[in-house]
Structure formats: structure tokens, C-alpha cells
Amino acid sequence: MGNGFFQVVDSSSFITLLQRFKAVGEEMIALDRGPGRVLSRDVVSGENLPLVDRSCMDGYAVRSMDVFGASESSPAYLECGEHLPIDRVSKRVLGPGECVGITTGGTLPPGADSVVMVEHTQDLGAGTVEIRRSAVPGENVMYAGEDVAADSVAVPRGTELRSQDIGLLAAIGVQEVPVATRPRVGIISTGDELVAVTCVPRPGQVRDVNSHTLACLIREGGGEPVSYGLVRDDLASITETLQTALAENDTVFISGGSSVGMRDLTIQALESLPHSEILAHGVSISPGKPTILARVRDKAVFGLPGQVTSAQVVVLVFGIPFLRHLAGAKRPFDVSCRPVRPAVLDANLASKPGREDYVRVRLVPEEDGFRAVPRTGKSGLLRTLVEADGLLRLDADSEGAVAGSLVDIWMI
Numbered sequence: 001m002g003n004g005f006f007q008v009v010d011s012s013s014f015i016t017l018l019q020r021f022k023a024v025g026e027e028m029i030a031l032d033r034g035p036g037r038v039l040s041r042d043v044v045s046g047e048n049l050p051l052v053d054r055s056c057m058d059g060y061a062v063r064s065m066d067v068f069g070a071s072e073s074s075p076a077y078l079e080c081g082e083h084l085p086i087d088r089v090s091k092r093v094l095g096p097g098e099c100v101g102i103t104t105g106g107t108l109p110p111g112a113d114s115v116v117m118v119e120h121t122q123d124l125g126a127g128t129v130e131i132r133r134s135a136v137p138g139e140n141v142m143y144a145g146e147d148v149a150a151d152s153v154a155v156p157r158g159t160e161l162r163s164q165d166i167g168l169l170a171a172i173g174v175q176e177v178p179v180a181t182r183p184r185v186g187i188i189s190t191g192d193e194l195v196a197v198t199c200v201p202r203p204g205q206v207r208d209v210n211s212h213t214l215a216c217l218i219r220e221g222g223g224e225p226v227s228y229g230l231v232r233d234d235l236a237s238i239t240e241t242l243q244t245a246l247a248e249n250d251t252v253f254i255s256g257g258s259s260v261g262m263r264d265l266t267i268q269a270l271e272s273l274p275h276s277e278i279l280a281h282g283v284s285i286s287p288g289k290p291t292i293l294a295r296v297r298d299k300a301v302f303g304l305p306g307q308v309t310s311a312q313v314v315v316l317v318f319g320i321p322f323l324r325h326l327a328g329a330k331r332p333f334d335v336s337c338r339p340v341r342p343a344v345l346d347a348n349l350a351s352k353p354g355r356e357d358y359v360r361v362r363l364v365p366e367e368d369g370f371r372a373v374p375r376t377g378k379s380g381l382l383r384t385l386v387e388a389d390g391l392l393r394l395d396a397d398s399e400g401a402v403a404g405s406l407v408d409i410w411m412i
Contacts, residue, residue: 008282008289010396011356014318015333017279017293021300023328024183024250028176031169034161036222037179038327045154045172048145052089053108057140060099060121061112064135076131080123084109099129108141115140148172158330180327185223186245187214190231190238190256190266191306209308209382210255214315218253221320222327238269246273246296250326253319256306266303270294284396285356288314309385313358316391316412340408341390343372349401351394360388361409372409388412 009017026040055061062078070076083101084090094100094111102108102115117140120133147168148154154172155165161177169177187210194208195201208230215225226249231241238254245252254266270276273296280293287310292303302319304311324332331337343363351357364371372392377384390409394401401407 007280008284009280010284010354011317014280014283014291014293015321018300018318018322018325019333021251021295021322021326022298023180024326025181026178027181029179031166031175031177034166034169034177034179035163037161037177037182038222038324038329039155039157039159039161039177040180040328041178042153042157043155043169043174043177045148045150045152047172048150049148049154049168049172050142050144050146052144054142055102055104055106055108055115055140056142057115057117058103059101059115059118059140060129060131061094061102061108061115062099062131062135063094063096063112064114064137064139066097066099067114067116067131067134070131070134072132075122077124078129078131080127080129099131113137113141158328160324160329183223183251183323183326184249185218185225185323186249186252187211187218187225187227188231188238188241188245188252188254189229190233190254192233194230194256196230210304210306210311213308213312214253214255214304217312217315217320218323221315221323223323233265235265235268235272238265239272242269242273242296242301246299246301249299251300251302251322253302253304253315255304255311266292270296270301270303283314283318284354285314285317285358286352287358288317289355291318308382309360312385313391317358335393338410340410341370342406343370343409345392345401345403345405345407346371346373348403349374349392349394351398351400353399354396356396357394357398359392359394360384361390361392362387363389363409370409372407 066078067076078097078099080099080101084106086103086106089107090109094109100109114135114137116131116133116135122130124130154168189208189211193205195205197207201207211227218225228241228245231237276294276296278294282289283291288305290305291314294301304314321332349359360375361372362375364373375384375387390411392407392409
């Protein structure tokens with residue numbers, strides 16, 4: 001591939017390349033295991049919810065025409081034929097001048113079209129009820145199928161299930177849900193300088209950070225990380241590990257070896273694999289410019305920078321949304337869906353046009369909001385992320401941001 005930095009793509013083009021990859025398979029899981037998972041198919045309701053017209057309040061079921069104009073000073077008087085328990089369905093059609101006592105959730109009797117709250121009524125005895133408020137058709141009534149109609153989509157494909165979605169599915173009798181399989185992600189860390197966290201590094205050595213941080217980020221993104229340990233800077237070793245990881249996973253994240261230079265072994269290893277294609281060698285973001293994207297058969301391989309902060313930022317910006325894409329989520333790459341918090345920028349920030357910058361910031365509480373304090377530093381410094389609450393994104397067409405301006409901070 002040669003000097004890959006001359007084939008850098010912008011952020012938008014990189015995302016377009018990622019969107020070419022197809023979603024993974026699906027599995028059926030118990031309803032209570034659904035939160036956080038993405039529906040792989042529409043869930044269609046087999047029944048109306050509610051099943052019948054129901055009362056939303058304790059009170060009296062009435063014909064709205066019988067209480068038209070009723071008020072405190074000019075009440076209507078109706079005859080109450082019965083008080084319905086919540087589990088009883090009346091078969092008698094409500095006639096003119098009649099009402100029926102009803103509880104919240106009770107089935108509306110035939111002929112009734114509204115419910116007057118008990119607070120606006122007075123039981124006068126001998127079956128007579130004083131109604132002190134008018135009602136319009138449908139008032140305090142849940143119609144059959146108003147929540148979900150039979151044979152309609154209750155929860156659509158691509159929904160990341162929340163507790164409220166689970167509640168709706170439970171209400172229509174769903175016991176299992178079809179969800180996208182969690183993408184399996186192979187993690188490979190390369191570099192002769194890397195040692196395990198159990199080792200005491202000598203000068204020139206560092207403990208492996210990326211395997212651990214990437215695994216955590218992958219889990220947070222809904223993936224299943226599979227670590228392949230530390231791999232020496234040796235073409236045969238990297239190639240063999242890549243082949244194994246690709247055979248056993250849906251995608252692979254390999255860190256290290258993605259900078260320009262004589263030791264750019266990741267590119268060589270990828271190019272040596274059958275049915276491989278380098279899609280991008282560099283992306284115009286900072287930190288994280290020396291990022292590789294390759295396709296091997298139908299699977300994506302991320303070649304991440306070896307610098308720990310750069311690798312984490314790339315996974316946050318592209319890797320986690322890609323895992324959500326593989327899981328069939330809606331709009332996984334849409335930056336407007338990121339959790340943001342407004343804050344006042346504490347210092348001037350310069351940005352190079354044509355490059356999308358992600359500045360680590362710490363949020364300091366103020367009386368009227370938050371102040372965003374940039375935590376700038378070299379991409380190899382872990383503390384810039386440890387001390388950060390979020391990232392400030394500076395667009396590629398921006399020349400920076402001015403102190404005192406209101407900015408949106410992507411919470412991480």
C-alpha cells in the first residue's frame with residue numbers, strides 16, 4: 001500500500017465505508033434480558049392493548065350527551081344502575097339518564113362514551129348521582145387498541161430496548177424477543193515493547209493498556225470482546241493471529257503497527273490475507289489519524305493507533321457506533337444522538353481546517369451550569385482521558401473555538 005498517510009479519508013467517508021458491512025445474525029432471548037439489546041425484527045402485536053375500552057379514572061361511566069353543560073351551579077342528575085368491579089363486564093346497554101360506577105381500569109359498559117371523575121360527583125342516595133362537570137366523548141377513557149392495535153408493529157426493528165419497551169411487550173404477552181447477536185470482537189495488541197500487566201516493565205517497555213481499555217469499551221458498546229494477547233512485531237505472528245481472530249469473530253480491532261514507517265506490519269499482514277482490501281489508511285481526525293480500515297472477505301478490521309488515548313478516541317468515535325451498526329441499531333453514526341451537556345468553554349482552542357478534532361475536557365460545576373476546561377496533552381498520556389468528563393468535537397471546517405462560547409460536550 002505504500003505511504004498510507006497520502007490516502008487519508010475524512011470522517012464522513014470513513015463512516016460511509018463502515019456502513020457497507022452487514023449486520024450480524026439474531027437470537028431469541030427471554031424478555032427480561034432484553035434491555036440494551038437491539039431488536040432484529042419488528043414485534044407485531046397479536047391483540048389490542050387495551051383489549052377493551054377502559055376507564056382511566058375512578059368515577060361514573062356516562063353518555064356525554066347526558067352531562068352536557070353540567071357544572072357546580074347547574075349539575076346533572078343521573079340514575080346509577082350498578083357499580084362495576086374491575087373484573088366484571090356489563091352486558092346491559094347504558095340508557096338515557098343512566099350512569100354506572102366504575103373503577104380505574106374497569107371495562108366501559110356498552111353505550112357509555114366517557115367517564116366523570118368521582119371528585120366531580122355526589123352520591124345522593126337511592127341510586128341518584130349528582131354530576132357537577134360535563135364530559136366530552138372519550139374523556140377519561142382508553143379505547144381498545146389505543147396503545148397498540150392488533151396486527152400492528154408494537155416495537156420496530158432497530159430499537160435498542162429500554163425498560164419501557166419491555167413493559168409494553170409484556171403487556172401484549174411477548175415472552176421472548178428477537179435481538180441482534182452481540183458482535184464478537186477480536187482484540188489484538190502488537191508491539192515488542194508491550195508486556196502484561198503482571199510484569200514489571202524495563203526501560204523501553206510498557207504494560208499493555210489497549211487490550212483492557214478496548215475490551216471495556218467493546219462491552220459498553222454491546223459487543224463481546226475476545227482477547228488474543230500480545231503479539232510481537234513479526235509479520236508471520238501478526239498474520240497468523242489475524243487469521244485466527246477473523247475466523248472466530250465478527251470484526252477485529254488490532255492496535256499498534258498502524259503508523260507510517262518501516263514497521264508498518266499491520267498493512268502488510270492485511271494485504272497478505274486472501275480476499276482482503278485496504279479501505280482507508282488514515283482518517284482526518286485528531287487524535288487517531290493513523291487509523292486503518294480493511295475488509296477481509298465480509299468482515300471489518302480496524303487498525304488502531306498504538307497510542308492509548310488515540311485508540312480509545314477512535315473506538316469511541318467509530319468503533320462503538322460500528323458495533324451498534326452490526327447489531328442493527330437505528331442511526332448508530334448520528335452525532336446528534338450522542339449524550340451531550342452544554343458548557344461554557346474555559347480557553348481558546350485552535351483547530352486545523354480539514355481535520356475533525358476531539359478535545360478532552362473536564363466539566364467544572366458553576367452556579368448557572370458547567371465550565372468546560374480542556375485537558376490537552378500528547379496522545380500517549382492517559383491522564384488527559386482519565387481527567388476528562390467528555391469530548392468537545394470541533395468540525396473539520398472549524399478554525400477552533402473561543403473562550404466563553406457555549407459548546408456541547410459529548411459525555412463519555
